[in-house]
Amino acid sequence: MPFTYPYARPALTVDCVVFGLDVSDLKVLLIQRDLAPFAGRWALPGGFVRVDETLDEAARRELREEAGLTKVFLEQLCTIGEVQRDPRERVVTVAHYALVRLGDHQVQAATDARNAAWFAVDDLPDLAFDHVAIVTTALQRLQGKVRYQPIGFELLPPKFSLSQLQRMYEIILERELDKRNFRKKVLSLGILQDLDEVEQDVAHRAARLYRFDERTYRQKVKDGFNFEL
Amino acid sequence: MPFTYPYARPALTVDCVVFGLDVSDLKVLLIQRDLAPFAGRWALPGGFVRVDETLDEAARRELREEAGLTKVFLEQLCTIGEVQRDPRERVVTVAHYALVRLGDHQVQAATDARNAAWFAVDDLPDLAFDHVAIVTTALQRLQGKVRYQPIGFELLPPKFSLSQLQRMYEIILERELDKRNFRKKVLSLGILQDLDEVEQDVAHRAARLYRFDERTYRQKVKDGFNFEL
DNA sequence: CCTTTATAGTGTTGTTATGACACTATGTCA
DNA sequence: TGACATAGTGTCATAACAACACTATAAAGG
Structure with a gap:
């Protein structure tokens, strides 16, 4: 036994x-x-x-x-x-x-x-x-x-603005990020799809909306691409 | 029950x-x-x-x-x-x-x-x-x-040469590293103690020996230092 | 309708890190 | 003493990063 x-x-x-x-x-x-x-x-x-x-x-x-x-x-x-x-x-x-x-x-x-x-x-x-x-x-x-895998998107709605994305990282990492540097970097990754839409019902200038392009991300990973905040 | x-x-x-x-x-x-x-x-x-x-x-x-x-x-x-x-x-x-x-x-x-x-x-x-x-x-x-934590030293003898250290990373990561860049980088981390000793019983120029200085490493980590290959 | 308010969006520059690259030095052994 | 095997060393061009401030747009409210 x-x-x-x-x-x-x-x-x-x-x-x-x-x-x-x-x-x-x-x-x-x-x-x-x-x-x-x-x-x-x-x-x-x-x-x-x-x-x-x-x-x-x-x-x-x-x-x-x-x-x-x-x-x-x-x-x-x-x-x-x-x-x-x-x-x-x-x-x-x-x-x-x-x-x-x-x-x-x-x-x-x-x-x-x-x-x-x-x-x-x-x-x-x-x-x-x-x-x-x-x-x-x-x-x-x-x-x-969150810094080396694009998992943060799971916390955001499917369509989000760059400000939302930045705020997400700031909240998780508990430190402030520079707006211009952040946008430059995140856009340069080429894994965000610009939806040509803007936020609705906001009491100020509406932000452009993006979506995480998982298809492209996977392709890039195959080609040796490394996500990094 | x-x-x-x-x-x-x-x-x-x-x-x-x-x-x-x-x-x-x-x-x-x-x-x-x-x-x-x-x-x-x-x-x-x-x-x-x-x-x-x-x-x-x-x-x-x-x-x-x-x-x-x-x-x-x-x-x-x-x-x-x-x-x-x-x-x-x-x-x-x-x-x-x-x-x-x-x-x-x-x-x-x-x-x-x-x-x-x-x-x-x-x-x-x-x-x-x-x-x-x-x-x-x-x-x-x-x-x-191994790239963001100094665990690789666990695979090496307490005293090792920079060549051994480099070989260790090359074997684990399965790619070659540039000798001069590697040495520059790893020494600049300031977590290796130069022992002022050289290898013994080698059939060629003997290499300088180093030791991983865990004390210093811990201190640096406390001060916000980040190990990275 | 004009002002206020709130957030979006945008470039440049100095600094630092990275990656590519080749030769000399030193020790052993034959 | 020459051949060998590995150690050790510096420069430069390029890329990444960090710091920094103003204009644009839309809604709300007087």
């Missing part, structure tokens, strides 16, 4: 740090727990992995069930196997992070539904388990990755 | 991609399996996580037991939870990668011991399970990380 006593057969969970971009803040989606342990505390959306699903599938299912989110950008972050991290019994969790567009209807729904809410990443409430550490790791990963 | 039927309670393993640097190749340490499944096949060192140890502890224990390695550089890589990846039953594995100095005595021992051997990373035998995919991921991670 293999793998019996001394080997761990832990319960397995997935947890997701869901990032959304506000006007002025990077937000994280939290769910208020109604069961022990940590009943009443805010926690990352997540839950137990089922016997017939992969980790990625489990994470997506939890996002759908707990927050009504589908088709989001989702990546594995790290796995935490501290023996006593769950007071009940050993629970190993595979942490993920996700990027969503806060404007989306489904995201609105998520905010309305049950005990879910968005919190500014630098002003989080007390979290259950070791979830603060997971958020910290996720933020570091995002800050690192 | 929580977490019974529908939830997974998988066996949990750790697997390690141990990299070592040869004169002309990046090598990976493999162990020949003597048990089914995949008896006789080469596989990554690794094994089941015990009830009382963390993932990191399990990985280090396996490295010690299977390869006689201690105190190596070790980082988590990714976790694989495909349902059928092990023919016996569901086994989730947390993959790691490690960097060791091939010159070390313990590493020599590892090579001698039982069915362990080093293979060039681009000339691997058939591997058990999904271990090829893990090696591929680990290599990509190493290639990415």
